[in-house]
Amino acid sequence: GQQVMQIPQYQHVQEGEDFTTYCNSSTTLSNIQWYKQRPGGHPVFLIQLVKSGEVKKQKRLTFQFGEAKKNSSLHITATQTTDVGTYFCAGRDTNAGKSTFGDGTTLTVKP
Amino acid sequence: GAGVSQSPSNKVTEKGKDVELRCDPISGHTALYWYRQSLGQGLEFLIYFQGNSAPDKSGLPSDRFSAERTGGSVSTLTIQRTQQEDSAVYLCASSQRGGRYNSPLHFGNGTRLTVT
Numbered sequence: 001g002q003q004v005m006q007i008p009q010y011q012h013v014q015e016g017e018d019f020t021t022y023c024n025s026s027t028t029l030s031n032i033q034w035y036k037q038r039p040g041g042h043p044v045f046l047i048q049l050v051k052s053g054e055v056k057k058q059k060r061l062t063f064q065f066g067e068a069k070k071n072s073s074l075h076i077t078a079t080q081t082t083d084v085g086t087y088f089c090a091g092r093d094t095n096a097g098k099s100t101f102g103d104g105t106t107l108t109v110k111p
Numbered sequence: 112g113a114g115v116s117q118s119p120s121n122k123v124t125e126k127g128k129d130v131e132l133r134c135d136p137i138s139g140h141t142a143l144y145w146y147r148q149s150l151g152q153g154l155e156f157l158i159y160f161q162g163n164s165a166p167d168k169s170g171l172p173s174d175r176f177s178a179e180r181t182g183g184s185v186s187t188l189t190i191q192r193t194q195q196e197d198s199a200v201y202l203c204a205s206s207q208r209g210g211r212y213n214s215p216l217h218f219g220n221g222t223r224l225t226v227t
Contacts, residue, residue, distance in 0.1 A: 033215060042202060043154070043216070045216060045217070097161060097167065098142075101146075101154045104153050
């Protein structure tokens with residue numbers, strides 16, 4: 001079945017440093033979604049990418065969808081303490097009815 | 112309500128007892144998902160309902176787990192003869208549509224289940 005792998009599992013950065021998490025699928029995706037889960041909270045939708053090579057920005061966050069639609073990345077510029085949490089990608093296989101979540105990348109930021 | 116509502120928020124039960132967890136999705140959302148999340152872990156898919164289609168039960172870990180969705184709205188996840196390894200946060204999510212054009216998932220706050 002479809003597998004979605006996310007790396008790294010954990011990332012510790014100093015406030016102001018950049019952060020990137022990568023998501024790779026074993027199959028071609030029709031779309032990919034990104035979610036953020038704050039400590040003690042539930043996942044909250046951030047963005048959805050649909051087109052090959054698509055790049056979207058939300059303030060300091062940049063999301064990319066690979067040309068082959070099998071990988072994606074989330075990059076945060078100049079991290080802040082409010083960025084802490086676990087970032088999940090969720091990819092939908094072209095033949096599947098639901099998305100498969102990656103295991104998440106947990107970001108901690110030292111002030 | 113404005114969001115996905117789950118009840119109870121916390122449940123402590125004795126090993127061997129049955130539990131029922133409830134999810135009220137956002138009105139009009141046709142797709143409903145159940146996930147399980149152990150402490151510090153990722154989201155483990157359990158079951159997916161889409162409209163009137165047969166549910167995707169491929170994630171249910173054993174036959175002690177079952178779920179139903181009545182009238183295309185409220186869903187109940189039932190765990191029979193609970194075991195200590197069932198302790199986790201059970202998250203419900205709904206989306207406006209699933210299938211080919213799946214839209215973002217809206218998660219509830221979860222039910223924290225503790226089996227003693």
